[in-house]
Amino acid sequence: MDEVTPLTVTMPNVNNYHIGKGVVSFKETGQPSYVDLGNSPSFIYTPTVVKKEHFSSRQGIKTKDFTAITEVGATIKFHLDEITGTNLAFFALATITPGTNLVTLSGLTKTVYTGDILVTGTNAIGQQVDFTATVSFVPAGDFKFVTDTDDFSVIEIDAEVQKNATDGSFGKWTIREVGTAGPPALNAVTPNTGVVAGGTAVVLIGTAFGGSTGVTFAGTAATGFSVVSATQINCVTPAHAAGAVNVVVLNPNGNATLTNGFTYA
Numbered sequence: 001m002d003e004v005t006p007l008t009v010t011m012p013n014v015n016n017y018h019i020g021k022g023v024v025s026f027k028e029t030g031q032p033s034y035v036d037l038g039n040s041p042s043f044i045y046t047p048t049v050v051k052k053e054h055f056s057s058r059q060g061i062k063t064k065d066f067t068a069i070t071e072v073g074a075t076i077k078f079h080l081d082e083i084t085g086t087n088l089a090f091f092a093l094a095t096i097t098p099g100t101n102l103v104t105l106s107g108l109t110k111t112v113y114t115g116d117i118l119v120t121g122t123n124a125i126g127q128q129v130d131f132t133a134t135v136s137f138v139p140a141g142d143f144k145f146v147t148d149t150d151d152f153s154v155i156e157i158d159a160e161v162q163k164n165a166t167d168g169s170f171g172k173w174t175i176r177e178v179g180t181a182g183p184p185a186l187n188a189v190t191p192n193t194g195v196v197a198g199g200t201a202v203v204l205i206g207t208a209f210g211g212s213t214g215v216t217f218a219g220t221a222a223t224g225f226s227v228v229s230a231t232q233i234n235c236v237t238p239a240h241a242a243g244a245v246n247v248v249v250l251n252p253n254g255n256a257t258l259t260n261g262f263t264y265a
Contacts, residue, residue, distance in 0.1 A: 045074060095110060
């Protein structure tokens with residue numbers, strides 16, 4: 001995802017007032033696709049800066065004459081109100097044991113959940129804000145699942161934003177004008193395996209697919225390309241040697257890549 005996109009609107013302008021809505025997805029490190037975390041009524045980003053201040057003692061009242069920045073970072077906190085095994089596992093760093101009609105979670109059995117968080121702005125009022133970052137979940141929020149009110153239960157998740165090794169950033173935003181399609185996101189390829197001869201019919205699931213012009217597997221164009229909707233593309237895989245390959249949706253608003261999204265066998 002690109003850095004902040006310059007807007008053509010001027011300030012002041014009432015179109016810049018913002019009521020945020022968005023879709024939150026997460027791709028765990030080592031996994032091929034993003035998981036939609038369901039309804040998220042709140043997503044908060046907080047920069048953290050640690051300063052060391054120096055004061056001169058050369059006069060009766062000490063005066064600050066230097067400030068050193070010693071630490072920089074960022075955290076995010078978001079709420080999820082769809083109570084699922086997946087969401088609770090992220091909250092509690094839990095290991096999931098699936099069953100026929102139940103999911104058992106053993107809390108605090110994983111050292112950390114790391115991966116890429118993706119927020120796609122969907123609001124109707126104001127500029128739409130997309131966000132992406134590499135994060136690690138840290139148990140710090142609450143899960144209030146028994147109350148004496150009629151409020152919906154909410155899972156609170158805290159995460160540390162990791163520094164981007166390429167540009168040193170702690171998360172990136174794309175700001176889109178009202179009605180402007182954002183960059184697409186490719187979340188899953190189904191099925192995600194096929195024969196080396198090609199010819200496997202696959203469905204790509206994601207967001208903002210409108211206007212897409214093609215799909216490539218390891219740089220080779222797929223055939224039978226069809227944009228079914230803003231969230232679905234159908235195509236047929238080309239031939240390729242055995243192994244995992246990147247799948248890329250080509251779009252004028254920015255390409256969407258799913259690393260090792262399809263495996264030839």
